Amino acid sequence: MLNRTEGGRRVALPAPPCLALLLLLSASLFPAAAWATEKSEATKPFRVCADPNNLPFSNQQQEGFENKIAEVLARGLGQAVAYTWWPQRRGFLRSTLNAGKCDVVMGLPADIDMVLTTQPYYRSIYAFVYPADAPYDLSSFDDPILKELKVGVHLIGDDYTNSPPAHALSKRGIVDNVVGYSVFGNYADPSPPGKIIEAVANNEIDAAIVWGPIGGYFAQRQAVSLRVVPVVSEDESSSLLLAYDIALGVRKSDEALKDTLNGLLTQHTEEIQQILVDYGVPGMALQPAGSHDPQQDTAVSDTQPLQASNGQPTEARDKAEQEVTNGLVKLNPYTGNPAAISEGEELYKLLNCYSCHGLRGGGGMGPDLTDEEWKEGTGDDTRVMDQVMTGRNKMPGYDGVITEEEAWKVIAYVRTLYKGNPSTIEW
Amino acid sequence: MKTRLLRGLAVGGQTILLVAGLLLLPLFSQPGQASQELLDMQQNHGQWVTSGRDYALTRYSSLDQISTQNAKDLKVAWTFSTGVLRGHEGTPLVIGDTMYIVTPFPNIVYAIDLADPNHAIKWKYAPVQSEDAIPIACCDVVNRGAAYAAGKIFFNQLDAHTVALDAETGKELWKVKQGDIKQGQTITMVPLVVRDKVITGISGGEFGVRGFVTANHVDTGEQVWRAYSTGPDSEVLIGEDFSSPYASHQGKDLGVATWKGEEWKRGGGTTWGWYSYDPELDLFYYGTGNPGAWNPDQRPGDNKWSMTLFARNPDTGQAKWAYQMTPHDAWDYDGINENVLVDLPADGNGQVQKVLVHFDRNGFAYKVDRTSGKVLAADKFGEVNWAEEINLETGRPVENPDKRTKEGANTEDICPGAMGTKDQQPVSYSPRTKLFYVPTNHLCMNYEGMKVRYIAGVPYVGAIVKMFPGPGGHRGEFIAWDPVAGEKKWGIKEKWSAWSGALSTGGDVVFYGTMDGWFKAIHASTGEELWKFKTGSGIIGAPMTYLGPDGKQYVAIMSGIGGWSGLVVAGDLSTDDPTAALGAVGAFADLGKDTNKGGMLYVFTLE
Known part of the structure; x- marks a missing residue:
């Protein structure tokens, strides 16, 4: 709940929900873990890293629009797509693209620093989603009716960092009637970001303000008719970003690949735009309008192209990133998931973890897992995962013994044992 | 060396005779003579040439300058920091x-020059070994010391290597790998040297390590034989020489037949205790540890030869006899405790029996005919409720079925706890008082077996254990035990487990340390406390005594808390998880209030 955020916790600078996944980029590169390396294949594939459960963008069944766009690009190269699946949480780029597990990541903000980005292939914006038969119209944060409605927003992480709409509402004193939904949701469920739209369809909330592609996609899949209306930009002086150019990311050294992809994006613009339309992505003119045809960015739903404020995006995001890496987002798909934690506890026993670390993490042969010293020394969940799999000379490695999914569950359980200062939690 | 031996002449009459004989022998004899050399050196009570002082592991020295009269005047003579805090x-x-x-x-390894007034470091050997060994040491990264023979110092590294050093220079002479840390194998025990063989065991009973004992040549390190604790007779080295008075110990390949499937391959029975040797019978003695895993339901059968006392020929490794104390263990009553070789009067008939006395983790003090492996007596020496008695006809315990642990059920209030009534802390036997001095634990436990998957190099435990103080609330007791009567003569209750070894002396003063750091001198006959000194850290080492170059008697003890019981302090463990450190934290959570980490040698003498 948003009011939880108000209850004394620091309010982070806004970060847009789907993009938040991409902003959680730790500056330090950790050496590539050897335990999830893709097999090299005889014929060179189009290697993409993507989230296995993140519709409408991607999933393991390759049903997302980014999956479809990747297929278009791969076909253009005469290659097949080969995926490395990885949850889009903090450490995603470090652990995937920059660890050499793939060559391309789809759907990144066009001005992200950690990778080299291609030209943008779409631009989208936050949107209101509400029942088509509602007795009100919504298009601006300044609509007075917003103070009366029960409004859902996406929050990042389990401590409910604000997304841009939440921030915008809060600035206007719209707080008590706002309901927060974790953008990561319950990763064990399909399409976790879609829960907020289901809530609109079920009348649990009156309206949701979500990142356009999420709103457009899930609105089409409800039993009742929903409207998806892009948010009218707020005042120009704000650094709040509501619209983003989206591009492909490659490693910084891959200039040639970037050029190739730019060529493909231009060549296949129509096909790509059709996919976006099919998925209900509320589109906008690409910024800046330049090398390609801005008018082809089809607006879907009942919207018109909008100019979004551009402020000082890089600076704003840098700050947001800093806040986020300071500890506000979970990386582990099972964090806080009771069923997975329970499974993790059983695995913790079956796999002998407790023999070294104690049933409640108190330690023994291995270190105490409940204190801040261990938490600080080990780092975030991706590092704990690395520790579990490789052992890093401190414990027996479990690579080949358990699956990554099992390990995430064990880690989710271990995190419940923590007894240190809760305000320093940053896994 | 010669001046040293002559100095022995100044000591009491008992020593003079022994030293006189020694002077006729070459000081550093040929390897084949190593045990004769050691036997001779053991006769000089001014020295301490093997960890138990003698092959019989009595930890008794005839030195008598420090007596019940003057022990109160003991003072610190010198100290030495080891630089290690475990x-x-x-x-x-x-x-x-x-x-x-x-x-x-x-x-x-430090060689300290006692003749130097500054106690200078003569040499220091710092092995290069993998830190990967640290997390697979179940019960802290302890080491129980060095062995000496034929001008060489032998010791075992945690990473399962045996090393020989030149005793004069510290130069490494050879180094052999006994086990693989990736399989959970480590070594903490002190080697035993008999003739030209250095004999070592292995640790890793919590990792499904299949226990073994290895003999390597003292000059080259070359392996001479290896005897496993489980498996076919050909690998356990059970052959024609073997016999047992018990039907359950007779039969072919019991090290396989008493296990389900191939569980024997990860069946434990590790060999990390103190070894004794009888030169007359030419047999050495040791115990094997718990079967793996701790969950008994995962390994139906007697699980031979875990929990077993073995008598073996040091040249061939062949077993003369074996006796399994705790068949199908369900409590982690690891049977590795030392076997002290003493000759005792038999009940009634005035004859002398060659026995070994073994104070087992399971709470029974066994008196075993060391020629045949027949149990002569087995008496409870602490709080024991898992069994009523040991049936001397069958050799098997008469169990209390309520206390046999199972998978998926929490069996409560079992005594003793998994640390046993006595763990590794070695006893002492004084031929003067004819009493054993036994540092004991007074702990009970709850124990719940759990299904567990075997993964090489990863713990293979399968039990949740919580230990707690036994009835009365104290956690240990230092007792004097009459081995003939099979009963306790007196005891000193301790707040903490008495995890330090014992030393008895010709002055009828007995020494031991406590986990909260007290080093104590006790009257050997009465149990009266004569003196104590609070060292900087808890004591889990075993004291020794020697005659210095100045002719004075010194008593030395290592202070440095740790071990299984002290891991909560040594390993900075959470005090909130009673199951931590394999259940030790339940009993020792508050230890950190009474002591802190350290690593010091303290040496005391009279003013």
């Missing part, structure tokens, strides 16, 4: 004018 379980050696100590991991 559990110091070992005993220093004194050979000639040099003291040798081995630290916990990283297992630094």
Whole structure:
């Protein structure tokens, strides 16, 4: 709940929900873990890293629009797509693209620093989603009716960092009637970001303000008719970003690949735009309008192209990133998931973890897992995962013994044992 | 060396005779004579040439300058920091004018010059070994010291290597790998040297390690034989020489037949205790540890030869006899405790029996005919409720079915706890008082077996254990035990487990340390406390005594808390998880209030 955020916790600078996944980029590169390396294949594939459960963008069944766009690009190269699946949480780029597990990541903000980005292939914006038969119209944060409605927003992480709409509402004193939904949701469920739209369809909330592609996609899949209306930009002086150019990311050294992809994006613009339309992505003119045809960015739903404020995006995001890496987002798909934690506890026993670390993490042969010293020394969940799999000379490695999914569950359980200062939690 | 031996002449009459004989022998004899040399050196009670002082492991020295009258005047003579802050379980050696100590991991060996007024470090050997060994040491990264023979110092590294050093220079002579840390194999025990063989065991009973004992040639390190604790007779080295008075111990390949499937391959029975040797019978004695896993339902059967006392020929490794104390263990009553070789009067008939006395983790003090492996007596020496008695006809315990643990059920209030009534802390036997001095634990436990998957190099435990103080609330007791009567003569209750070894002396003063750091001198007959000194850290080492170059008697002890019981402090463990450190934290959570980490040698003498 948003009011939880108000209850004394620091309010982070806004970060847009789907993009938040991409902003959680730790500056330090950790050496590539050897335990999830893709097999090299005889014929060179189009290697993409993507989230296995993140519709409408991607999933393991390759049903997302980014999956479809990747297929278009791969076909253009005469290659097949080969995926490395990885949850889009903090450490995603470090652990995937920059660890050499793939060559391309789809759907990144066009001005992200950690990778080299291609030209943008779409631009989208936050949107209101509400029942088509509602007795009100919504298009601006300044609509007075917003103070009366029960409004859902996406929050990042389990401590409910604000997304841009939440921030915008809060600035206007719209707080008590706002309901927060974790953008990561319950990763064990399909399409976790879609829960907020289901809530609109079920009348649990009156309206949701979500990142356009999420709103457009899930609105089409409800039993009742929903409207998806892009948010009218707020005042120009704000650094709040509501619209983003989206591009492909490659490693910084891959200039040639970037050029190739730019060529493909231009060549296949129509096909790509059709996919976006099919998925209900509320589109906008690409910024800046330049090398390609801005008018082809089809607006879907009942919207018109909008100019979004551009402020000082890089600076704003840098700050947001800093806040986020300071500890506000979970990386582990099972964090806080009771069923997975329970499974993790059983695995913790079956796999002998407790023999070294104690049933409640108190330690023994291995270190105490409940204190801040261990938490600080080990780092975030991706590092704990690395520790579990490789052992890093401190414990027996479990690579080949358990699956990554099992390990995430064990880690989710271990995190419940923590007894240190809760305000320093940053896994 | 010679001046040293002559100095022995100044000591009491008992020593003079022994030293006179020794002077006729070459000081450093040929390897084949190593045990004769050691036997001879053991006769000089001014030295401490093997960890138990003698092959019989009596930890008794006839030195008598420190007596029940003057022990109150003991003062610190000198100290030495080992530079290591983990559990110091070992005993220093004194050979000639040099003291040798081995630290916990990283297992630094120091030779300290006792003739130098500054107690200078004569040499220091700091092995290079993998830190991967640290997390697979179940019960802290302890080391129980060095062995000496034929001008060489032998010790074991935690990473399962045996090393021979030149005793004069510290130069490494050879180093052999006994086990693989990737399989969970480590070594903490002190080697035994008999003739030209250095004999070592292996640790890793919590990792499904299949226990073994290995003999390597003292000159080259070359392996001579290896005897496993489980498996076919050909690998356990059970052959024609073997016999047992018990039907359940007779039959072919019991090390396989008493297991389900191939569980024997990860069946434990590790061999990390103190070894004794009888030169007359030419047999050495040791115990094997718990079967793996701790969950008994995962390994139906007697699980031979875990929990077993073995008598073996040191040249061939062939077993003469074996006796399994705790068949199908369900409590982690690891049977590795030392076997002290004494000759005792038999009940009634005035004859002398060659026995070994073994104070087992399971709470019974066994008196075993060391020629045949027949149990003569087995008496409870602490709080025991898992069994009523040991049936001397069958050799098997008469169990209390309520206390046999199972998978998926929490069996409560079992005594003793998994640390046993006595763990590794070695006893002492005084031929003067004819009493054993036994540092004991007074702990009970709850124990719940759990299904567990075997993964090489990863713990293979399968039990949740919580230990707690036994009835009365104290956690240990230092007792005097009459081995003939099979009963306790007196006891000193301790707040903490008495995890230090014991030393008895010709002055009828007995020494031991406590986990909260007190080093105590006790009247050997009455149990009266004569003196105590609070050392900087808890004591889990075993004290020794020697005659210094100045002719004075010194008593030395390593202070440095750790070991299984002290891991909560040594390993900075959470005090909130009673199951931590395999259940130790339940009993020792508050230890950190009474002591802190350390690593010091303390040496005391009279003013």
